[in-house]
Amino acid sequence: MALKRPTGDALAGTVADATGHAFRDQRLLETALTHSSAVKAASNNERLEFLGDRVLGLVVAEMLFRLFPDAREGEIAPRFNALVDARTCSEIGVEMGLEGLVRADAALKARSRGSGGNYLADAVEALIAAVYLDGGLDAARSFVLRYWEPRSSLVVAKPRNPKSELQEWIARISDARPQYTIEGREGPDHEPVFTVSVTVAGFMPSFGSGGSRRAAEESAATAFLRREGVWTEEGNPA
Template sequence: MGLKRPTGEGLARTVAAATGHAFHDLRLLETALTHSSAVKAVSNNERLEFLGDRVLGLVVAEMLFRLFPDAPEGEIAPRFNALVDARTCSEIGVEIGLEDLVRADAALKARSRGSGGNYLADAVEALIAAIYLDGGLDAARGFVLRYWEPRSRMAVAKPRNPKSELQEWIAKTSDARPQYAIEKREGPDHQPVFTVSVKVKGFDPSFGEGGSRRAAEEAAATAFLRREGVWAEQEEGDSA
């Protein structure tokens, strides 16, 4: 069992050490770190997540504009997309120890322990918004630069899009279009699991699962591309 989750001033001190911002509004901080799945939660961080996503995008775009003054848009756009991606936010959430600070359903946290998860990415974006509201843009910028700037200098390749690549591969030989359909939806509302099929005339269907319809469609397209030998097993995660 881990240590009891800090609250109030204790939570503020822990967050200040990780982010560099000392919160004045402790209720705002608590809201930022409360997921919609938390038992008996009066409020959650969904609205803050919406705002934080926009603040993160602004600061990261400004950062890349400054760091790569001679780079064309086509070069910095993939970096931007990778840096604001939920996977990056989730990794940073793990790095700063938010797993022990976020209020969320215990089963949800247990399934994602050590590997992040969407709930943790949401919390990072909500925390950015809370810092922005509590301390202004400079405070939010300081937090973002602290964790995102080192990552910005890493080589970033444009993430592969399995749905687009499947459509392009099929278009080489026919005018057929992939047809995606939800086969089933399981799990609670805050952590759904979608199973999606993709059907193409002349081929057997392929199936994929994901925490959203889009993720399940991408998984199904990936399965199709792998089965037909278009993608090798390691290609899905290639990023060099």
């Protein structure tokens, strides 16, 4: 049986332990932890997410500027992009234990359990904004640095682009071009799942799924490259 979600002072205390900030305005905190999918919610965290994304970007850019004084823009930009990526925010949401604190559709939470999900990334950004509004930039900076600074020293490589690599590989062996087709779309509007096929003349089609058309296309291209032995399972050249 799932533990009951804390509210009021209990929620504020749990969040204070995780963020280092004690909220004065508990209604602001509740809004930050309410996803748009939550049933019968009077408000949700979409506006706070918008603000939190900008606060996060400022603090992370400032942090990288300070930590890597000799790095060129081209060196720190990929690191910045990786640190503010939704996947990083989602991982931090799991680390903070937000899965049990966010109000969201039960089916949405069940699908993402243990692996984060966009709703957790949204909540992390909204929580950053809430800390900023409740305690100011110094409070928000302290919260962000607690979780993002330890990650800043990780080696960040530019992500491989499976669609580009598939097109380049095909171009070396034929005149064909990869064709992507949406095969299906499931799930609610706030958490869709697309299924896409990629076909190339002379090859069997490959399929992939993702939370956006682009993600599904990249998944299908990755499956194609792995099947044909161009990539290993880790995504490296064979």
